[in-house]
Each structure stands twice: as C-alpha cells, then as structure tokens.
Amino acid sequence: MPELEVVAVGVLATVQDRGRVGYAHLGVPRSGAVDAPALALANRLLGNDSGAAGIELAYGRFEARFERPAYVAVAGAPAPVWVDGRPGAFGVPIRAGRSLRVGSPVAGVYMYIAVQGGVDVPRVLGSRSTDTLSGLGPAPLRAGDLVAFGDSTPAAVDFTPWSRGVLGEVRVRVRLGPRDDWFDDPGSLFAQPFHVGSANRIGVRLSGTPIARRRGELPSEGLVSGSIQVPGDGLPIVFLADHPTTGGYPVIGVVHPDDLPLLAQARTGARVVFCGP
Numbered sequence: 169m170p171e172l173e174v175v176a177v178g179v180l181a182t183v184q185d186r187g188r189v190g191y192a193h194l195g196v197p198r199s200g201a202v203d204a205p206a207l208a209l210a211n212r213l214l215g216n217d218s219g220a221a222g223i224e225l226a227y228g229r230f231e232a233r234f235e236r237p238a239y240v241a242v243a244g245a246p247a248p249v250w251v252d253g254r255p256g257a258f259g260v261p262i263r264a265g266r267s268l269r270v271g272s273p274v275a276g277v278y279m280y281i282a283v284q285g286g287v288d289v290p291r292v293l294g295s296r297s298t299d300t301l302s303g304l305g306p307a308p309l310r311a312g313d314l315v316a317f318g319d320s321t322p323a324a325v326d327f328t329p330w331s332r333g334v335l336g337e338v339r340v341r342v343r344l345g346p347r348d349d350w351f352d353d354p355g356s357l358f359a360q361p362f363h364v365g366s367a368n369r370i371g372v373r374l375s376g377t378p379i380a381r382r383r384g385e386l387p388s389e390g391l392v393s394g395s396i397q398v399p400g401d402g403l404p405i406v407f408l409a410d411h412p413t414t415g416g417y418p419v420i421g422v423v424h425p426d427d428l429p430l431l432a433q434a435r436t437g438a439r440v441v442f443c444g445p
Contacts, residue, residue, distance in 0.1 A: 174309050182297075183298055192392075245274075342357065386416060390413060
C-alpha cells in the first residue's frame, strides 16, 4: 500500500472522516471533519467514497512527500498549493508528484487533503477520525509520520470547482431549546451580534453582551453538535465535532447542522448573527 511522509505541520493536522456514530451514550462524541461538506467535496473530486478519510488542516502550512505520484484534491478554506515546487490548483483533482505543500488559507480555518483511495489508518469504533477531546483514533500528525492511503485507479470526475466562501459575517440558523426557559429573554440570542473569540475542534467561544439567566446550574445532561451552551458569564459556547457528550450549563438553542461548518470556518473576530430556523 502506498504511503506519504509528513514533512511539516502547522497548527494542527489530523486524520478525519465522517466520525463515530452511535456511541454518545458511552461518552464518545461523533468527532469527524468539522467542515464535513468540504471533506466530502475533496473526496468527490477524486471519485472516493464520501466517507473516505482525509487529512484536516487547521490554518494550513502542511507539506508531504509521496513515495510515488498520487492523485490528490484540496478543499475547504482556500489556500495556495504547490506540487513539486510549482503552483497547483485548489478545489480540483491534481496529480501530485513527489511532494505536496499547502500554504496558509486566505480565508477560513480548516482545509482538507483527500488522496485517491482514501487515507488508510486503523479504525477505532468504526472511524479513522482523531478525537482531540478523548484521544481516540490516530494521534495528530507530526513531521516524520508515514500515512498509508489506498491504491485505486483514479475515477473519471467531471466537477466544477465550488467554494461556499467564508465571509466576515456568519449567519446561522438556531432552534431554541431545550433550556431556553432558563433565561430571562431567550430572544436576546437573536437581538445582537456576537464575535468569535477562541475556537478549536471542540467548540467556538463567543464574545458580546452576556445573556441573562434566571436560574443557576442544572445536573449534567446530554449535548449534541451545535448545542449553544451558556455558562455563568452569559457568553455562549457553540459545540463542534469533538464536543463533550454531557454538560451542566443550560443549552439555549441548537445550531442548524447545515450552518455549523460555516461557524467552524469563522476566524477570531468574525461577526456571528443567530437567526430563527
């Protein structure tokens, strides 16, 4: 089976697929790509199964060396790509030579490298994804790591490159509940913009005017991706792929699954506007 060698890594590089399904009751989050449509696009460009594993990069700056030429595609947050030192294409299938380098994204946060045949690392609970919260799955990639991938014949793909774009303002749909009755005015979530503070694969912490709560804490209860939890300081936290499966702060609402990748791609300082479903 062919391999690639990781030469350089930026902030974070992990292997991700569609994640682990059906283990939340055991305390295992789904994990998987935080921008699942971007990974699916990269796989589709190569004719891979949509569930094939790829490499997720946070803020780019990644370099790999191939033992022999391979077909790859890079999608997600747009960034410059070089193949054997020459400029390559973003968002289209490309034939990588002996080396592939991805620069820093010009917008957004996460990008995905798909390799023809998919990244082939051992599955843990049915998924090849790295879970940064629990430590399940393969460790984050480091320089010197060897990563195996499939050895299949490239499919004939006719697909127009597509990018959803990443803007300075992100509008996300929210359905209130299940604990919106714990707040003086749950509608205040929609009445003001927030801004992205700190963020990672676990969640996005927002800044803005605090949301007033009418009750204290509650016993820990289940959480899903997109849950908007409001801790004691009144500033929302939106959970992403590696979120904990339980929490004791009230959840005022849940972000629409289709809009969660937009929030994941928002950079620090980006304006976030919540709207009704």
